[in-house]
Amino acid sequence: MTPTVIIACPDYAEKTVHKRMTDLLEPLGGMGRFIMQGERVLLKPNMLSASPPERCVTTHPEVVRAAARLVLDSGGIPFIGDSPGLDGFRSVAERTGMEQVAQELSIEIRELDCPVPLTMAAGSVFQKVFVSSHAVEADKIINLPKLKTHAQMMLTLGVKNLFGTVVRKAKAEWHYNVGLHRDTFSDLHLDIAKSLAPALTILDGIDGMEGHGPGNGKPRHFGLLAASCDPLDLDFRICTMLGADLHSFPLYRSALRRNLHPDLKKPAEGDFPADFAFENVDIPKLDSLHLLPSFLDGFGKRFFTSRPVQDRNKCVRCGKCASICPADAMKLDENGIIAIDYEKCIRCYCCQEVCPVDAISFSKGLVLRALDFLKI
Numbered sequence: 001m002t003p004t005v006i007i008a009c010p011d012y013a014e015k016t017v018h019k020r021m022t023d024l025l026e027p028l029g030g031m032g033r034f035i036m037q038g039e040r041v042l043l044k045p046n047m048l049s050a051s052p053p054e055r056c057v058t059t060h061p062e063v064v065r066a067a068a069r070l071v072l073d074s075g076g077i078p079f080i081g082d083s084p085g086l087d088g089f090r091s092v093a094e095r096t097g098m099e100q101v102a103q104e105l106s107i108e109i110r111e112l113d114c115p116v117p118l119t120m121a122a123g124s125v126f127q128k129v130f131v132s133s134h135a136v137e138a139d140k141i142i143n144l145p146k147l148k149t150h151a152q153m154m155l156t157l158g159v160k161n162l163f164g165t166v167v168r169k170a171k172a173e174w175h176y177n178v179g180l181h182r183d184t185f186s187d188l189h190l191d192i193a194k195s196l197a198p199a200l201t202i203l204d205g206i207d208g209m210e211g212h213g214p215g216n217g218k219p220r221h222f223g224l225l226a227a228s229c230d231p232l233d234l235d236f237r238i239c240t241m242l243g244a245d246l247h248s249f250p251l252y253r254s255a256l257r258r259n260l261h262p263d264l265k266k267p268a269e270g271d272f273p274a275d276f277a278f279e280n281v282d283i284p285k286l287d288s289l290h291l292l293p294s295f296l297d298g299f300g301k302r303f304f305t306s307r308p309v310q311d312r313n314k315c316v317r318c319g320k321c322a323s324i325c326p327a328d329a330m331k332l333d334e335n336g337i338i339a340i341d342y343e344k345c346i347r348c349y350c351c352q353e354v355c356p357v358d359a360i361s362f363s364k365g366l367v368l369r370a371l372d373f374l375k376i
Ligand code: SF4
Pocket: 308, 321, 324, 325, 326, 327, 328, 329, 330, 340, 344, 345, 346, 347, 348, 349, 350, 351, 352
């Protein structure tokens, strides 16, 4: 038996999601297999920004509600938590519908703050990573990612969702320190996921996002829920179903290099056809710096990567892009016009991620356009 189950779920009606999530967990032994009486259980949805559920930026509140109810039924004490990148936690909780779920079920919802050192799993590449104490101190974690594309890392699914336990500004610092090297950044995500070791990952793939994810892509109906004891196994199966090339997925390359890749030969459990592939999913095409040795990063950044550009007609002058920029490469003048210092810019895509109106796009330079033209 594989650790992953994938089933169909047509919509977010409360009863439907609860029934289908119960069905989803049955082959894995049910929620009761993972949660003991009295355990404090962190439900970790994707709460990237203060966006309503229909934008598909965040995990749908009905998925969080169903998971919380199953934990309660198993005798656990669930609480909802995340550390949004930029928007205030209370406004994120309210806009995403999480606050309402917490109130209706009388459970706690809290910001994942108070960074503490994470005890790193054996074989980790990174030895010093700080995450929220609320994640470390929870008896169990149930990871509740959203199915989304990601302009920098191709996809954000189970493993990447746990990077959300890194507290606020520290995320931007990691982007600054390792974000230019996608495979190293994936190593970090992998280390955090292995070290936090969530009891269960349940993916909200009913409506997901394609294109300019994780913040500004297009919603797309996929009609699935997936669960796994191993978020890596889940991520790679979903990557394949989306028609994306596994070897282009930085997380897969990291897992392969570290001999952590799961055996994907056996089909996943569940009623979703094992060989099903979605057609024409808009998956971001990643620029590559890996063609060059690291001492040529500056050269590679200039000629082989796309660079951020602002659409002044769309911009609403909120300043979020300049606030999040980990390289301090953006300056917003009093007219709302952004000046970008491309020498400082590390191409981390944070500005695109937080822009509420999709006013930042990444423009390919001459060399990349030529490579595209030659289909290299
Ligand atoms: S300008 Fe955008 S892509 Fe460049 S470092 Fe700043 S946030 Fe990252």
